[in-house]
Amino acid sequence: ILNVEQSPQSLHVQEGDSTNFTCSFPSSNFYALHWYRWETAKSPEALFVMTLNGDEKKKGRISATLNTKEGYSYLYIKGSQPEDSATYLCAFVTGGGNKLTFGTGTQLKVEL
């Protein structure tokens, strides 16, 4: 059983705050690490796909870093907005890219 853990489980921040969450995963059999955003009543949508140790990805106010040697990835949101409220999932990819094991997610709520 692959252990993919995310912390914190939930987070409430004020509009304008910057925040970050952690995804930890096994440091062996690594193929890729994905981040997804999952809004209520919708389906998860991919934010980032990271494959190399030291990768950094950015999309607008959201960015992510990857450390495959120690088995963790951080997701950062700068200047949080209410529309950022969602559950953020990471997925540890193994099996040559054929198996995505999801973490339990971090539920973010951004308040005005």
Add this chain to the structure above:
Amino acid sequence: DTAVSQTPKYLVTQMGNDKSIKCEQNLGHDTMYWYKQDSKKFLKIMFSYNNKELIINETVPNRFSPKSPDKAHLNLHINSLELGDSAVYFCASSQRDRGAFFGQGTRLTVV
């Protein structure tokens, strides 16, 4: 045009019945998956297919049988439904080195 579509969106059925959920993707992806979302919103992989071949089968009761007639379709058939099968089931597809695309989910309720 919906990238990954699964039907039906809602399914209410009685214990003991057999039902199917269909999934189709028009993205040309090689890999398709079925995930079960549990009561805590956790996504647990059930099956993974690559080019119609079963790659991953995660300790799922054999009442669940996936079928992939071609690489664009992955259907899930469930025999002898039980109360504990009630959940939201998500189909997804991906291409190597890219993120997965998910269907809208099928909420199965067994009564």
